[in-house]
Amino acid sequence: MPKWPGRRKKLSKEEEDPGPPNGYALLPWLLLGLGSFSNLINGKSPNPWIGGLGLLAFNSLYISVAIRAFVKEKRTSRTQLYLLGAMAAVTYALAIGYGGVWLLYFPLLALAVGTTLRKRPLVAVLLVIVFSAGWLGAVEGDSPWDPWTIGYASFISGAVTAALLELSETVRELRSTRQELARTAVEKERLRFSRDLHDLLGHTLSVIVVKSEAARRLAPRDMDAALAQVADIESVGRQALTEIREAVTGYRDASLAQELERAESALLAAGIDPVVRLSGPPLEPQTAALLGWVVREAATNAIRHSKANRCEITVDGDSERVRLMITDDGRGVGSDAPGSGLKGLTERLAAAGGSLTAGPGPRKGFRLVAELPVDTDTAAEMEHSA
Template identity: 40%
Template sequence: MRTRPRTFLEVWSRRTAPERFDTYTRWTLYLLSASEPLVALALVGIDPTFTVDGMRVWLLLVLLHTVVCIVTLRAGLTHFLGGAPVRPALLGALGVLSIAVSVVAIWTFPVDGPDDVAGSARYYAMLVGIAFGVLALVPSLTFRRLVVLALGLAAVTGCSVWIGTGPITPTTVGMAVGLALSAAIMLVAMFGSYRASVWMLGVVWEQERNRVLHARLAVAEERLRFSRDLHDVFGRTLSVVAVKSELAAELAARGRPGAEEQMLEVRRIAQDALREVRAVVAGYRSADLAAEMAGARSVLRSAGVETVVHGEETVIGERAQEALAWAVREGVTNVVRHSSAGTCTITLHRTDRHGVVEIVNDGVPPGAVRRSGSGLAGLGERLAAAGGELQTWSEEGRFGLVARVPDDGGPAPGATSAPRTLPATERAPRS
């Protein structure tokens, strides 16, 4: 029984890599959207000419707008990843508040003439409502539409320079052009970064779904292969048994000789079928060390665990290979099922006429209580039957399994086995 995590680090360590990336991306976007009130307060500090009544109303609208933006962004991310669509009422509230924040900003930060344009925060305050409102809609919009919106908002911001400034002058024209260009660059960068983050989140979950699908297909393929082998073994045999049984029954019913011989033939066929089935099952139950090492890399790679293998060239006798192959199989199964490992090292070597396999991973959760499962107990019994032993250890977030069995069929005299620290034969990328 696994203990329930109590601290943030325990919860975080038990999450998969896609879940961690999802949490990081979501909260990064939420925190960026939550910075809207801080931007508003900065604008109030920059331009002290604001009206007090307008400032209070504007800041209240900004707070409400921030809450609605975060809720809309969360709903948009859920819909982008295959969930329910964003409710129209929520989109309507977002649009009304975005326009209200921009309109009230014009009243909050007055401009008396062309000379006040350069020092006024009105134009940036207008962008606060519209820009953060569009950011909340990023999961629902394509990058092309976001660019068009950014350019349109930049043009509107530039044209707003002439609101309340009187006749057009070279100063207002220069300010309008400069403000439009700076707003366009800033908005395209903001919208693009938000969209890229959302797109990466979708790619990560798509890869995770593909990994799970491939694992299920591999299991289904193995089941089909096993059923096909059983059909090939049993199909013809059972047909022959049925025919001969009917023949024996017919001969016995008519009182004719030969029924006994037919039933003896049925018994012989059944015994042959039993031997064939045992051979098929033995082929599945026996373990090959080279195949298990290759399978370990494949399984760990599919689970997103970076894998390093040492000593594959080590010569191991046939009697020791099967026991060590079972150790590799059980050890890798424990890493995939019972840990949150990021890296795993598998080392094969020989010491003092013993074949040894060591499997070390870094996936022990903080505060986890060490327990010996039935799989390790069965592996220990299997190794003991072969004259070997199983040892496990755990420290500083790492878990190690050491399987040792006698090996008299190692390298010939004068041959050298591979050292323990051979270069990694393969390093699996994290998925």
């Protein structure tokens, strides 16, 4: 089968997540005990049956400890400590009873300790093994170098094994954290897209419905006005397609000026008299974009639910904060699906250091108030996280 350029090779489970080695990787170290086994076969060690049973017990305990050490629940269990204690007892008994090459079981004991213990318990137990192995090497060894070689080999076996396994565990945790961060990023992107899609389609479809109704009413008596409404529907539809494409790619900014113009047109078509007041210094693009989303959602809700005759949109601010207030004289209903659009806007503004409050007006109708700091960096960070 031909390999197309850029085609990704399917990785095996081991290639995708190699992780730390398992306990079987430590079994070849048992070859250190071949010398003692040879002594038993050649009759150089007294009481061969006792030595053979000790050798069998040590190997069995070593294999159990090594395999269990790579399962965290088993490694930290009391059973693992009991097995390690029994292994230490057998090691010291063989070293005291036979000496010589049997002292080489101390490095294996230290290796097993390194696979099981961590931090302070590891240091304490490893020091005991190293010094006791050195002392027994001086007493029971065949060479004056035995205290140093046995002690050093025990220290290296335990310390290096523990360091490598702890590093492997850290790498695995980092890999797991990276995967979790990737999942979180995907969830955030899905949330961003669902919010944008809700805001875009909710407003656009409301405008199309209102203008279609207006065209239907005007058609019998004023065909030119009806055709003008139809042309507006076409324009709104084309603009919606462009905005949806931009929302998919993540680059859309809801311009406040454009949204105010569209809100005026949509409110007029719905029979609601719009009043727009602007004051204060020019806004940063990111701040204006956030307020544009608020205007879009508020205008959509007013058209759908308010039954209002008048809607006022006021934008004022200073060098530190900007305030957007939208009020109508309708029946005091902001949305028939609480928490859908307004909840998303509240979260967006809160992430940018602002706030959004919505509820019945002081006399009647519905009022929505949005406040934002005039801070480009904060708004940009909000847009990125949203």
